[in-house]
Amino acid sequence: MVGIDPGLTRCGVAVIEGEPGRPPRSLAVDIVRTEPGRALEHRLLAVHDALSDWLRTYQPDAVAVERVFTQTNVRTVMGTAQASGVALLAAGRQGVPVALYTPSEVKAAVTGNGRADKRQVTAMVTRLLRLETPPRPADAADALALGICHVWRGAAHHRLAVAAAQASAGAGPGMPR
Amino acid sequence: MVGIDPGLTRCGVAVIEGEPGRPPRSLAVDIVRTEPGRALEHRLLAVHDALSDWLRTYQPDAVAVERVFTQTNVRTVMGTAQASGVALLAAGRQGVPVALYTPSEVKAAVTGNGRADKRQVTAMVTRLLRLETPPRPADAADALALGICHVWRGAAHHRLAVAAAQASAGAGPGMPR
Numbered sequence: 610m611v612g613i614d615p616g617l618t619r620c621g622v623a624v625i626e627g628e629p630g631r632p633p634r635s636l637a638v639d640i641v642r643t644e645p646g647r648a649l650e651h652r653l654l655a656v657h658d659a660l661s662d663w664l665r666t667y668q669p670d671a672v673a674v675e676r677v678f679t680q681t682n683v684r685t686v687m688g689t690a691q692a693s694g695v696a697l698l699a700a701g702r703q704g705v706p707v708a709l710y711t712p713s714e715v716k717a718a719v720t721g722n723g724r725a726d727k728r729q730v731t732a733m734v735t736r737l738l739r740l741e742t743p744p745r746p747a748d749a750a751d752a753l754a755l756g757i758c759h760v761w762r763g764a765a766h767h768r769l770a771v772a773a774a775q776a777s778a779g780a781g782p783g784m785p786r
Numbered sequence: 787m788v789g790i791d792p793g794l795t796r797c798g799v800a801v802i803e804g805e806p807g808r809p810p811r812s813l814a815v816d817i818v819r820t821e822p823g824r825a826l827e828h829r830l831l832a833v834h835d836a837l838s839d840w841l842r843t844y845q846p847d848a849v850a851v852e853r854v855f856t857q858t859n860v861r862t863v864m865g866t867a868q869a870s871g872v873a874l875l876a877a878g879r880q881g882v883p884v885a886l887y888t889p890s891e892v893k894a895a896v897t898g899n900g901r902a903d904k905r906q907v908t909a910m911v912t913r914l915l916r917l918e919t920p921p922r923p924a925d926a927a928d929a930l931a932l933g934i935c936h937v938w939r940g941a942a943h944h945r946l947a948v949a950a951a952q953a954s955a956g957a958g959p960g961m962p963r
Contacts, residue, residue, distance in 0.1 A: 648953075649886070650878030653871055677864055679856050687854055687867050694830055694868030695875050701827030709826070776825075 611669040611705075612755030613660065613696045614748050615677065617688035618645055620656050620696070621748035624667045625756025633757045635738045637667070638749050649691075657695035664703050672700040673759035675751065676709045710758055715751070718758035730754050788846040788882075789932030790837065791925050792854065792870035794862070795822055797833050798925035801844045802933025810934045812915045814844070815926050826868075834872035841880050849877040850936035852928065853886045887935055892928070895935035907931050 614621035620641040627633030641659040643652035664672070674697060677690045700707050713723035719733045731750040735743045737757055744750045791798035797818040804810030818836040820829040841849070851874060854867045877884050890900035896910045908927040912920045914934055921927045 648878070648884065650874040650884045653875045654878040657875055677867075679863060686856060690854075690864050690867035691871030691874065694871030697827040697868065698830045698834055698872050698875070701825070701831040707825065707827045 610671040610673060610756060610759055611663060611667060612752045612757075612759065613672060613674045613693075614751035614755060615674060615689055615693035615696050616748060617643060617649075617652055617656065617685070617692045619746065619748045620660070620692055621750075621752030622660060622663050623749065623752035623756045624663070624669065625753065625760055627757070627760035629761050632739070633737060633760050635740065635753055635756075638744060638753055640746065640748055649688075653691055653695050656692050657699050660696050661699045661703070664699060664705060669705055671708060671759065672696075672705050673708045673710055673755045674700075675715065675755055676711045678711070708759055710755060710762075714762075715754050715758045718761055719754045787848040787850060787933060787936055788840060788844060789929045789934075789936065790849060790851045790870075790873045791928035791932060792852060792866055792873050793925060794820060794826075794829055794833065794865035794869045796923065796925045797837070797869055797873070798927075798929030799837060799840050800926065800929035800933045801840075801846065802930065802937055804934070804937035806938055809916070810914060810937050812917065812930055812933075815921060815930055817923065817925055826865075830868055830872050833869050834876050837873050838876045838880070841876060841882060846882055848885060848936065849873075849882050850885045850887055850932045851877075852892065852932055853888045855888070885936055887932060887939075891939075892931050892935045895938055896931045 610625055612623045612625060622641060623638040624636040625633050626636055641656055643655045674693055677686065677693050679686060697707055716725040716730060717723040719737065720729050722729070727747050731743050731747065734750045734753045734757065738753060744753055787802055789800045789802060799818060800815040801813040802810050803813055818833055820832045851870055854863065854870050856863060874884055893902040893907060894900040896914065897906050899906070904924050908920050908924065911927045911930045911934065915930060921930055
């Protein structure tokens, strides 16, 4: 599966393999970056196209995306929400079921504490994935943590997402009249 | 040009023709709707594809999109931001320059008052476009108002957007490594 920590300047993306109760494995992790000086529509296009390439390359059975809240950094939250919009679009286009997790669900899944700080999350991600060095920057660790959260909470959540995706795949997009 | 009032349940889209100092004309206006019960990624896909069809059909010289703020309805603001993300993506994909306007810029442009209410905006849009009946719902009037705002503020703003779009079109999207 693929975990995505949406962002406009830095968007974390990670490929995780695993199942509930087993140690997860990291197959790939990276940060998609766009320049703050570029036009917003071109930044969104760059994020969308890079994530689409990841999905085409790894053909995941699911995508886990962090849910964006207004409580987070107000200065960047709109860009983050727009980036999450194009991430979801890329998954929807390729028919990959999407699961959304709140930051506290992710923290609780990897550290046992929904209010863990970034340092704790990075430390647990490093340990759980048996990485030689901690993933950097934090967005990479967050994408990996999302992946771990998804494969562990896994089965039930995923079956619901598949059912929802299938149920709503029927209706087509609107057209100009 | 095309005006877009982003939204997930109702996204207003309008095609406006005009230039500064002349009465604007409405060529088309509609609402793209998606069902709240559908999976988020399929709703975003429906909004994106419908807006892309509008852009392909009308080949506008510019797209004006309402800027989303955290101050607006907190319950729906994330969906609105995600819808604006896919609207901007559709414009970026087709190489159409984007201009963003705040709600008060739009209100000021059509009513002379940046704090005008929906009723005043609808009334002025109806008068300025010489429509026989007021556009409904408010999202349609907002898309038309965005269009009027853009053609009137027009020239200078648009030249800047074109320059920005050209400047940033050079750098390509990131790729999986």
